[in-house]
Amino acid sequence: MSERSGNVRRAVVIGGGVSGLATALRLLDGATQRGLDLRVDVLEAAPDFGGNLRTLAHDGWRLEWGPNGFLDNEPATLRLVERLGLSGELVRSSDAARRRFLVVGGRLREIPASPPAFLRTDLFTPRAKLRVLGELLVPRRRDLGRAAEDPATDESVWEFGRRRLGRDFAELMLDPMVKGIFGGDARRLSLAAAFPRMVELERDHGSLFRALAAISRKRRKAADAGPSGTLHSFREGMAALPAALARSLGADPRATLVTSRGVASLRRDGDGWRVGADDGGSIACDAVVHAAPAHAAAAHLRGLDPALAGQLDGIPYVPMAVIALGYARDDVAHDLDGFGMLIPTCEHSRLLGALWTSSIFPGRAPQGRVLLHCMAGGPLDPRVLDDGDGALRDRAVAELRGLLGLRGEPVMVQVFRHARAIAQYEPGHLALLRRIDARLADLPGLHLSGSSYRGVSVNACLKESESMAAAVLDRLAASGPRTEGGAA
Ligand SMILES: Cc1cc2nc3c(=O)[nH]c(=O)nc-3n(C[C@H](O)[C@H](O)[C@H](O)COP(=O)(O)OP(=O)(O)OC[C@H]3O[C@@H](n4cnc5c(N)ncnc54)[C@H](O)[C@@H]3O)c2cc1C
Incomplete structure (x- = not known):
């Protein structure tokens, strides 16, 4: 196929982790549904697909x-x-695996998993327990949900925990939870960016306990409440997911998947893009989904938009x-x-x-x-x-x-x-994303995806792959045939 021919559109996905592979698959699925003639290249720097999933x-x-x-x-x-x-x-x-433990005072202690167990445990002093129960009385913050517009309102997970549940709970429960999910520091992680659901619960119910009660009432009423969040994997391990994605994409003649070929540069090419590989070759395309980490995107964009690169380096x-x-x-x-x-x-x-x-x-x-x-x-x-x-x-x-x-x-x-x-989504992360989005508006056809931005879990990456593919296809369908750029 010539690089750009007729009505054929071409998208390059940078990075073959779960974000990149799932977006590529959803791009092709969506193109089929919309009758769009699309080719997708996935370029992965490492010898294998999967990124963190190995x-x-x-x-x-x-x-x-x-x-x-x-x-x-x-x-x-x-x-x-x-x-x-x-x-x-x-x-x-x-x-x-529902039983979880903390190390406190140099000993293993089981985390209370129910309200009666919480009342019985001696992990917390009676005073600390009263403070936790007092959550019901803590007034709702008035500026919730404004972290993207006003970073000064962006609480850390630690501040949130201390405000609503008291210092002991923040120290013994939220601090280790953040270590378990982000490897991070609760004092340096934005609640709104890392745990947006917590902000919604406080905003909508005024208290986490009231929110939990409302959720469990709803679950009891619903005939099919759906899965409530049990940990799963695959028989062969997590690598089964990228392996199946690569197999499925590999069987689609519209997809080209390459490993050990990293991207070295990105530049505008007519009204599209030219993606430069580290072997000296390049690909001209209509859309780029950058699904490698933000620091890699920063390196690729430094020549084109130093301010955007600086923002990406800030993650x-x-x-x-x-x-x-x-x-x-x-x-x-x-x-x-x-x-x-x-x-x-x-x-x-x-x-x-x-x-x-x-x-x-x-x-x-x-x-x-x-x-x-x-x-x-x-x-x-x-x-x-x-x-x-x-x-x-x-x-x-x-x-x-x-x-x-x-x-x-x-x-x-x-x-x-x-x-x-x-x-690490530090306080100010959502405001940073807003500034990044503002600069991307001047770079049509370039999309940033993956765990650097809107959720670090595999689930968050896969959720975003669907919305990202839809956004790319909307733009491809709306824009006319591209003007030609130079040869590779
Ligand atoms: C130790 C650890 C434990 C975790 N535990 C969990 C867990 O239990 N549950 C959970 O949901 N999440 C967990 N996560 C988070 C989850 O693994 C990641 O957030 C998710 O895998 C990110 O996928 P991604 O595709 O966005 O990024 P990545 O997996 O980082 O993939 C990005 C890809 O881009 C490639 N790349 C980089 N630069 C270039 C370039 N210049 N050109 C081409 N390709 C490039 C990389 O080689 C990589 O393959 C864990 C993460 C770690 C590190």
């Missing part, structure tokens, strides 16, 4: 490099799983190390009957937490063995990757030894190093 299987172990699972409450994810024929491959987390990422430890079952005294443990900042631990992976999903460890995924790093330990694999392993083993009753040495160790693991 599963390593060896000797009966199944190790996740990045995410371990996703909740089954995002319709876009369920639609994609169905579309790819992967429904039969889904595995649900075990019931035991920080934190480094993380994932230390997978395999033990003989008999060498772990704890029953590991749960999801895992998170460690609040006030414990001054050098771990963020640990998942008891083999208790969550079947088939993650060989018979008679258990698998733990320990996380270290984040904004409070930005030099975590200065340590070698041996030091990271020793650190994880030392922290867990007393907590879980580890005996002897691990029988399997694997360390995964993430130099830029997860985007």
